[in-house]
Amino acid sequence: MTPDALATLHQHLLIALDPAPEETRRLFHGRGRCWPGLEQVTVDWLQGVLLVALFKPLGDAELQALQAMLLDLSQSPAWQQSGAHSLLLQQRYLPESPTQWLLGEPVEHWDICEHGLKYRLDLGRKQNTGLFLDMRYGRQWVQAHAAGKRVLNLFAYTCGFSVAALAGGAAHVVNLDMAKAALSRGRDNHRLNQHDLSQVVFLGHDLFKSWGKVAKYGPYDLIIIDPPSFQRGSFVLSKDYPKVLRRLPELLNAHGKVLACSNEPEIGPDYLIQAMASEAPELRFDERLSNPPEFPDSQPDSALKALVFHKT
Template sequence: MPHPLQQEITQNLSKHPAQVSRVFHGRGKFFPSLDELNVEWYPPVLFVQCYEDELADEARAALQAVFEEHDFIESVILQARPWPDVENEVLFSRSSAEQQLPLEFDTVLAEGIQCQVNIGKNRNTGVFPDMRSGWAWLQEHAADKRVLNLFSYTSIFSLFALHGGAKKVVNVDMCGSATKTAQYNHELNAMLDERVSIWKKNILKSNSQIAKQSKFDIIVLDPPPFQKGSFRGWPDYQKLLRRCSNYLREGGVILAALNNQQVTFSEFDRDIRETIENVKSISQLELADEIKELEPEKGLKLALIELHSKCE
């Protein structure tokens, strides 16, 4: 009987062999004794994130079995990341030469969409594959829409919005290296044109600039849970929710993300309603099938917020 880690990765690789995805979501605590592992697929590299000091021997053997079974995997990279340390190593590689880290290359997010990833340097690769259902929703609903992408990072949401026919996307993030990668990602997809704005700005200090823009049909709000010196968590989230309600045109939607396992979706729903007075409805966007959660209410939360029009 294959190890559960091998079984789950193999099953998920078969679904999207040519596209970025999270192929093992141990942090959802769905798999006993494997909750310190996430595994992501960035064709052709399998990226293993271990939140402990060392990878268990059984897990290492399971990863080797996956590598040997799938010849389209060129290498398996391990990142041990017990906070605050990060150590990277090449576990397995088909190259005869020693593989140097970090790896920076272009990969496929979805049909017709590529992006740059960086593996073995920072904790983040430039992509968050657990957001895959959010990308798909935006692509499906973006036609002829104006989209505001807050905490845009490398602007993956923007690529999906434009691929779905958005007429304008404004991306805002304060990280210079991320906005530089965002520009590259748009160039890579032949999307860096008049439809796109990429602002390197502190979102909390940019209310007047954003408010001067024409109102938006869709706003993506995906802040970090907390970032010392720049984002205080829920108090700043509330401030942005109130501002977003002013940036939004009537009939528009806010896609609000929260990655905090201490808060359930029901509590998130309640807190949003207490923050914004004119909420019409809040629905939960389901995560992709590969994101298995023992307690789905506590995993990554994607809320679709609709507001009452002023005349209602």
């Protein structure tokens, strides 16, 4: 990271914090390759907490310069006026993604807001905090289309889509994910929003061994598919996504909708559109949702893909 790149990041953060966003937002998205020399950096505003993540190693001198810049930022008027109180530096490229608290008292959990809804994040303990900020528009789309619907949320993680669906008036939501700890956090997220948990089912199972359990709660009016690009032993996007798509027609009600997502940079939107046409020709492509403006990308097809389909 050159001194010029570091100065660019510093200036960007000063502007982003003046004023600070009212809700959780990404402040700097270097991974979109729009700022040369900063491709390995992201910065998230977690409403009082600034989380800086490094996705590639820096030399010792570079790392020290980055830390010095961040501590200098914490003395700026923009920082003081923002209400920020904690500063974290996460090294995502290392095993277990260790996080250093440069400023503030360490806490394990932190509650934030997005689109008026509350979510509980993990700070400093896990690779991911518990909410993928680039899917903000996807959650808003689900909230806007969930009224009265029966919803299936596959690869549910901490149930962000489920929270959005219940907030939008969904009649019932089924969340499935192999990680039971993530689903437990999903329950926490629903409780934070005073949701009726009798309307929500949490299935801690391997999807490919649990189609019968999934079908039992159907058919569904809306299905959300947001899998990891790769998860050792459980999911490989190119191999396993088609297996999910071919099950959709039997799980969907007439005129049901699907939100199919991928964050794999090497796979563009055409892959999902063509795979759907091949595996589930009853479903037709409607639109690709826009990504939030705070996630610019010099190669849009490499960014998050959130595609809407409907059953004819």
